[in-house]
Amino acid sequence: MDLTVPMESCIRETLRVTLRFRLAFVAGFLTWTVSGCNEFQPQAPLPYASDKATSAKLADKPKVQARVSQLVSQLFGPNTEELRVPPGAPLPEAGARIASQVLLAEGDSTKPGPVIHEAGKPDTPIRGGLGLYREHCMHCHGASGDGNGPTALFLWPRPRDFRTGVYKFTSTEGTGVDSKPTRQDLKRTLLDGIDNSSMSSFAAVLTPSEIDQVLDYIVFLSLRGEVETTLATLGQDVSEDDAETDLSEDVAQEAIDLVFGRWTNAAERVIAPPSARPEATPESIERGKQLYLGAKGLQCFGCHGLDGKGNGESFVDYRSFVRAVFQGNPSQDKIDELKDFAEKNSKKWADDWGQPLRPANLQAGRFKGGRRPIDLYWRVAKGINGTPMPAHFSSSGGSLLTSDEVWDVVNFVLALPSEKSLLEGAKAVELAPSTDTANNLPSAGSPDPSQQPAS
Amino acid sequence: MRYWSLLFLVTAALCVGSFVYAMFDPNWWLLHNVSVRSPLHFGAEIDRLTMLVLAITGAVFVLTMLALSWALWKYPASPGRVAQYSHGNHKLEIVWTLIPAVILVFLAFYQMGSWADIKFRSRRPKSAPLAQVTGRQFNWLVRYPGVDGKFGTTDDLHVINNLHIVKDQAVLIDLKSQDVLHSFFLPQIRLKQDAVPGMTIPVWFDVDTPGTYELVCAELCGWGHYKMRGLLTVHETQAEFNEWMTSALAEQNQTQPAGATAPDAQASDPATTATDPASSTVERS
Numbered sequence: 076m077d078l079t080v081p082m083e084s085c086i087r088e089t090l091r092v093t094l095r096f097r098l099a100f101v102a103g104f105l106t107w108t109v110s111g112c113n114e115f116q117p118q119a120p121l122p123y124a125s126d127k128a129t130s131a132k133l134a135d136k137p138k139v140q141a142r143v144s145q146l147v148s149q150l151f152g153p154n155t156e157e158l159r160v161p162p163g164a165p166l167p168e169a170g171a172r173i174a175s176q177v178l179l180a181e182g183d184s185t186k187p188g189p190v191i192h193e194a195g196k197p198d199t200p201i202r203g204g205l206g207l208y209r210e211h212c213m214h215c216h217g218a219s220g221d222g223n224g225p226t227a228l229f230l231w232p233r234p235r236d237f238r239t240g241v242y243k244f245t246s247t248e249g250t251g252v253d254s255k256p257t258r259q260d261l262k263r264t265l266l267d268g269i270d271n272s273s274m275s276s277f278a279a280v281l282t283p284s285e286i287d288q289v290l291d292y293i294v295f296l297s298l299r300g301e302v303e304t305t306l307a308t309l310g311q312d313v314s315e316d317d318a319e320t321d322l323s324e325d326v327a328q329e330a331i332d333l334v335f336g337r338w339t340n341a342a343e344r345v346i347a348p349p350s351a352r353p354e355a356t357p358e359s360i361e362r363g364k365q366l367y368l369g370a371k372g373l374q375c376f377g378c379h380g381l382d383g384k385g386n387g388e389s390f391v392d393y394r395s396f397v398r399a400v401f402q403g404n405p406s407q408d409k410i411d412e413l414k415d416f417a418e419k420n421s422k423k424w425a426d427d428w429g430q431p432l433r434p435a436n437l438q439a440g441r442f443k444g445g446r447r448p449i450d451l452y453w454r455v456a457k458g459i460n461g462t463p464m465p466a467h468f469s470s471s472g473g474s475l476l477t478s479d480e481v482w483d484v485v486n487f488v489l490a491l492p493s494e495k496s497l498l499e500g501a502k503a504v505e506l507a508p509s510t511d512t513a514n515n516l517p518s519a520g521s522p523d524p525s526q527q528p529a530s
Numbered sequence: 531m532r533y534w535s536l537l538f539l540v541t542a543a544l545c546v547g548s549f550v551y552a553m554f555d556p557n558w559w560l561l562h563n564v565s566v567r568s569p570l571h572f573g574a575e576i577d578r579l580t581m582l583v584l585a586i587t588g589a590v591f592v593l594t595m596l597a598l599s600w601a602l603w604k605y606p607a608s609p610g611r612v613a614q615y616s617h618g619n620h621k622l623e624i625v626w627t628l629i630p631a632v633i634l635v636f637l638a639f640y641q642m643g644s645w646a647d648i649k650f651r652s653r654r655p656k657s658a659p660l661a662q663v664t665g666r667q668f669n670w671l672v673r674y675p676g677v678d679g680k681f682g683t684t685d686d687l688h689v690i691n692n693l694h695i696v697k698d699q700a701v702l703i704d705l706k707s708q709d710v711l712h713s714f715f716l717p718q719i720r721l722k723q724d725a726v727p728g729m730t731i732p733v734w735f736d737v738d739t740p741g742t743y744e745l746v747c748a749e750l751c752g753w754g755h756y757k758m759r760g761l762l763t764v765h766e767t768q769a770e771f772n773e774w775m776t777s778a779l780a781e782q783n784q785t786q787p788a789g790a791t792a793p794d795a796q797a798s799d800p801a802t803t804a805t806d807p808a809s810s811t812v813e814r815s
């Protein structure tokens with residue numbers, strides 16, 4: 076048999092293959108260089124993700140649910156990229172800065188957003204809150220503002236869910252959705268970040284104008300989410316057949332008015348301390364310490380601990396907490412025991428967003444809501460929205476603190492990080508039984524002792 | 531195919547050309563150096579070393595590329611020519627090993643003085659640290675000791691991503707990290723120092739021109755690495771710096787909402803804290 080022929084054809088074949096391969100390689104390389112590495116582009120605009128609690132309200136009413144979505148998308152735009160601002164929205168410039176283009180109130184035509192005027196340069200359109208949010212915020216806070224972006228899982232505390240309209244660190248009266256942040260509150264969060272969390276400062280990353288644009292968009296996400304929740308709540312009383320008629324556009328307008336109203340008057344509801352801050356004298360600090368340890372029945376140490384390290388008895392122990400946040404370590408033998416414990420207590424130590432949390436370690440001197448005395452006054456006096464940290468100041472008195480006492484606690488909390496010996500060997504103040512009973516006699520203005528919050 | 535040699539020659543010429551062009555274009559070249567005429571002038575020192583290394587490597591690059599192109603031109607593939615076996619050339623090998631070795635040893639000794647000035651702890655300014663800078667995912671936390679000159683007391687000034695110093699004054703910074711490796715990088719001063727968790731690392735430098743410069747993180751420290759950008763503000767005079775410090779402390783000690791006056795004056799008007807006016811650069815079209 077002559078082997079040379081197949082051998083030769085084999086070589087020829089190989090050559091042809093390599094030639095084809097080279098051509099393909101060159102062609103591929105050229106297409107790649109010409110097209111560039113395109114950024115990831117989703118096929119269609121991302122839809123909004125509804126809040127779980129909100130959609131659960133209408134779980135058995137698909138028609139009502141559809142009607143709510145229809146109304147919300149009429150008001151705020153159909154998806155996360157086509158935005159519409161309802162008239163009267165509590166946003167500067169009628170919300171024009173939330174995106175480089177917004178949908179007109181009626182119809183689907185768009186109108187361009189504002190432009191930047193700079194001397195000697197042609198006008199350029201603004202990036203708009205949406206574009207900036209997508210670049211800097213979305214990876215944690217999510218496309219819908221649900222606090223569930225791709226990097227959110229790495230973080231603790233978890234990023235905020237803007238849809239509920241509850242903001243932790245506000246300066247205004249009220250609690251939960253009623254205590255809205257002022258523009259200043261939001262701006263401080265963006266400029267200073269939130270210490271002891273992964274929220275970083277954007278002062279050197281964004282320009283002042285860009286910060287305004289992002290803030291507008293974040294408020295827009297809250298407005299939309301709150302209106303959706305309000306409509307879903309109203310929808311609970313509507314039967315499937317009457318979805319169209321009972322959830323009319325007038326009803327939607329009422330929801331809008333309710334939600335927008337909460338935001339519009341925020342600036343007028345800022346709490347100004349009725350008494351000036353006293354000098355942080357040792358006496359004032361000592362009074363604050365006694366209040367912290369329960370001199371007036373407030374049990375700050377119950378959560379923040381007798382040594383101020385955030386390890387109080389009435390709070391979940393550290394191991395269960397780690398287990399809930401980081402799914403624990405399977406090699407731990409007490410895991411089942413901890414599971415029961417965690418389930419039983421999950422209500423107690425979760426915030427309104429269902430995320431477990433820890434009381435602050437006051438010895439660390441790191442204050443999420445800011446370290447200015449006024450920030451700490453607000454934290455103590457009105458609490459932290461959406462968390463078990465309650466309000467401690469009531470102008471009507473009762474067993475809550477007076478304004479002067481709040482300042483004493485503030486002075487104590489500010490002094491603690493540099494004077495750690497303050498709480499060395501501290502014991503809870505034991506109230507004399509007689510005065511205790513007298514204080515706890517039911518009287519107007521004094522809260523029910525069983526409801527009395529641990530601070 | 532001796533024309534391949536031209537491709538190599540042209541590529542090399544483009545490389546050299548882009549470097550020459552870059553030197554005359556401030557947008558292409560290194561950032562403007564602001565640590566040149568100051569007493570420590572580390573920036574000038576680093577740039578001098580960088581240029582020396584660039585000159586040496588540039589010369590070697592040019593010579594190598596010329597030799598490569600010449601060899602490709604001179605000895606193209608020619609059908610029928612028989613390959614030759616060569617055992618190599620000892621002398622040549624010794625030469626091309628020794629020359630780079632000598633250059634490297636020279637550079638290693640030549641830069642020792644600069645390295646010592648910039649990094650040896652014994653050379654740090656004898657003054658107390660001006661500030662503590664702590665890296666944290668994803669911020670630079672800056673802490674000034676305040677009036678008492680001691681860190682960890684109630685009069686400390688805490689600012690974020692914001693370092694202020696005075697022109698021509700050698701400043702000492704205590705660099706720390708709270709979580710992972712970060713790197714304190716002042717590109718306009720040519721200063722870079724890793725921040726290592728658990729360590730306090732002294733960093734010192736000075737600046738010759740007042741202004742605002744970048745402070746960035748130069749160690750990929752997580753998904754928010756790029757957000758770790760701060761500003762270094764250099765004041766003309768100590769008085770100007772003190773003024774800044776006073777106003778920053780006043781802000782940190784604020785006891786009333788912005789715009790409201792102390793309650794004793796009975797004039798607190800929370801409404802003045804309302805939405806501040808839209809940024810002046812943005813107007814409706």
Ligand SMILES: [Cu+2]
Nearest residue numbers: 712747751758
């Ligand atoms: Cu970093």
